[in-house]
Amino acid sequence: MRSHFLQSFPSSRLRRLRQSSWIRSLTAETQISPADLVWSIIIHDGNTPRIPVAAMPGVDRLNLDEAVKAAERAEALGIPAIAMFPHIHPDRKDEAGTESLNPDGLVPRAIKAMKAAAPNVGIICDVALDPFTSHGHDGLIDEKGYVLNDETTAVLVEQALMQARAGADIVAPSDMMDGRVGALRKALEAQDLINTMILSYAAKYASGFYGPYREAIGSATALIGDKKTYQQDPANSDEALREVALDIQEGADMVMVKPGLPYLDIVQRVSETFAIPTLAFQVSGEYAMIQAAAQKGWIDGHRVMLETIVSFKRAGASGVVTYFADRIADTLSAGA
């Protein structure tokens, strides 16, 4: 910032460039477009087309047919990719999360159906066991409930390979086990899946903002304890850089910071430090806060939704994963 270029008042009146919308547009430092968005959706393995998620007004769990329609809608709206998260029937959950490896399970069926309907929409799959485990943790646990690292990684690799074979374009480990990106990359190379991309949830914090998501995928009631032994402490910033550095060394193509808005400082540090695409995840609790305040008439939800996306981009995010993606893209294509 070369502030000596700045004239003093009244030569310099910064309000001159704010006086009308055309000059504000011309001088805007940040643009948002549908191409910046990843649409996060919740899918379920029942027949009901759409099941509302109480804590996320405007988000429904989608059955397969509705997921296909979402993929077509993304394509029409110019949203490049969809990230899907499964709600698995409790009867199919067990301690080891076995259903996560089922090649005929909900996730691989959804990948195939969505790719067939909208081949140009990227499909991003969550690599983690929490939708599938009876205890709600992202990995395998020992007798004390501790989430095992290396044993979990071995299962995650199988899960990701299954997703890649079903046609997932991007596998996105969100479990925070150490070394799992390297193990995954090695396995993908060995299986000739060399073009499968890895989006690592590299800096993922143990956050209260995931509450509504756990209701959405049905892991809230199941979860025993918390995830603080594997997800990051919200107090830490340098640690996020170490996480990202390791994941890049291990073979991540892109990295993610999660949650989003409360962690914009991390988004900025990561995107400035590493020359790698950095996504931010506007998580369920961020979505819920906006929708709840808007429903009460306390904020203009639509305006705040757009403002948050500008903020992510301004902080340096290359893209934003958001449950609002379809509504944002709708607004932007209407020229708002």
Ligand code: PBG
């Ligand atoms: C876990 C996972 C979580 C989310 C995506 N994958 C939650 C958690 O770590 O408990 C959260 C998404 C959201 O809140 O929108 N594998």
